[in-house]
Amino acid sequence: MACQWLKSIDVDGETWAVKLVTTKQMEKVTGQDKTSDRPALGCIAYDERTIYIRRNLSEPQRWSTLHHELMHLALWKANESSEYKMKLDQPAEELLLNRLDSRLYRLLNRNFGFGPPE
Numbered sequence: 001m002a003c004q005w006l007k008s009i010d011v012d013g014e015t016w017a018v019k020l021v022t023t024k025q026m027e028k029v030t031g032q033d034k035t036s037d038r039p040a041l042g043c044i045a046y047d048e049r050t051i052y053i054r055r056n057l058s059e060p061q062r063w064s065t066l067h068h069e070l071m072h073l074a075l076w077k078a079n080e081s082s083e084y085k086m087k088l089d090q091p092a093e094e095l096l097l098n099r100l101d102s103r104l105y106r107l108l109n110r111n112f113g114f115g116p117p118e
């Protein structure tokens with residue numbers, strides 16, 4: 001049976017959409033084009049309260065991409081509600097999250113059933 005992918009999530013009482021999109025749609029959302037050397041697997045439109053994830057990913061990739069985007073969201077939310085704003089430029093934020101997210105994902109996957117079993 002195919003897993004039903006979630007369409008929205010609750011973030012501090014707000015409803016955020018989770019949309020699976022084609023590669024073309026992702027290029028439109030991110031402004032990247034085919035020539036990008038690191039095409040985005042996912043992204044967040046904070047003003048639309050929407051997380052975009054490429055639909056042509058494997059199930060484990062979808063979940064790890066969702067997890068990565070959730071970390072961006074958590075960081076953004078933490079900054080929004082804090083007096084002390086962390087000023088990370090985009091490459092620094094990616095570096096930070098890429099160092100953390102696979103480890104945290106593995107912990108959540110193995111111990112709490114987040115995403116499909118490895």
Ligand SMILES: [Zn+2]
Pocket residue numbers: 068072094097
């Ligand atoms: Zn990212």
